[in-house]
Amino acid sequence: MPSVTTVPIIRVQSTDFDLQSEIDALTAGRKNIGAVVTFSGLCRDEQGALSALELEHYPGMAEAEMRRIGEIAIERFLLLGLTAIHRHGKILPGENIVLVIATASHRQAAFDGANFMMDFLKTSAPFWKKEHAADGTAGDWIAAKDADDAARDKWR
Amino acid sequence: MKTNLVYFAWVRERIGKPEEEIELPDSVVTVSDLLNHLKSLGEEYENALQFPDVIRVAINQEHVEHDESIVGAREIGIFPPMTGG
Structure with a gap:
């Protein structure tokens, strides 16, 4: 049984993260974890059109919202551990933007927990992406996608 | 009452x-009232909030x-749909 004290590890930071050390932090010394699912989201260059993404966030609320979603995911999927890290500031193509790690006894819960966390993070956590165009022109704010709302709503 | x-x-x-910290009239009670009130403050607000539904x-x-x-709110955040992740 998962411990009632399982709490999500939530961080919002400008610096990069290391996947292996974040996995190790969730699994070290534990013998009840049967599945670890990690998702990391990276910055694309959109076929060379993009030189960077600028990630803006609402300090305080971003962490609080990620924590709220993480607590729901832990309870719903009986996760043994959950980490969510989101970067802010200027991020170059090829660099990491976001990391979610879910651990559970079995794979389905870990897959579902990570998927659920990402679907709600994208639509509820206060982050916004602005594009920097490769040709130096001022980029646009990325528009929210209906597909992201649909992905979230499938969990109802 | 001043609201941030x-x-x-x-x-x-x-x-x-x-x-910004602004003084809201007593007639501003809901989020909707607030967005309509802000739209009356100038062209830049009108431009930002022209489609309040989003x-x-x-x-x-x-x-x-x-x-x-919004009665009693200390801080009110106003922003577009989120696009993180």
């Missing part, structure tokens, strides 16, 4: 400032619907 308003992304850019609002850093009361 914080703006993000293109709402912030169009209004031209990240935050605007998201948080009271004291928690998401709220537009029919929610």
Whole structure:
């Protein structure tokens, strides 16, 4: 049984993260974890059109919202551990933007927990992406996608 | 009562400032009232909030619907739909 004290590890930071050390932090010394699912989201260059993404966030609320979603995911999927890290500031193509790690006894819960966390993070956590165009022109704010709302709503 | 308003992304850019403290008239009770009131403050607000249906609002850093009361709010965040992840 998962411990009632399982709490999500939530961080919002400008610096990069290391996947292996974040996995190790969730699994070290534990013998009840049967599945670890990690998702990391990276910055694309959109076929060379993009030189960077600028990630803006609402300090305080971003962490609080990620924590709220993480607590729901832990309870719903009986996760043994959950980490969510989101970067802010200027991020170059090829660099990491976001990391979610879910651990559970079995794979389905870990897959579902990570998927659920990402679907709600994208639509509820206060982050916004602005594009920097490769040709130096001022980029646009990325528009929210209906597909992201649909992905979230499938969990109802 | 004075209320602290914080703006993000293109709402912030169009209004031209990240935050401000404003005095709201007593007639402003709901989030909807607030957005309509702000639209009357000038062209930059009108430009930022011309489609209020897409605007998201948080009271004291928690998401709220537009029919929610803003009475007693310390901080109200106003921003576009989120695009993180």
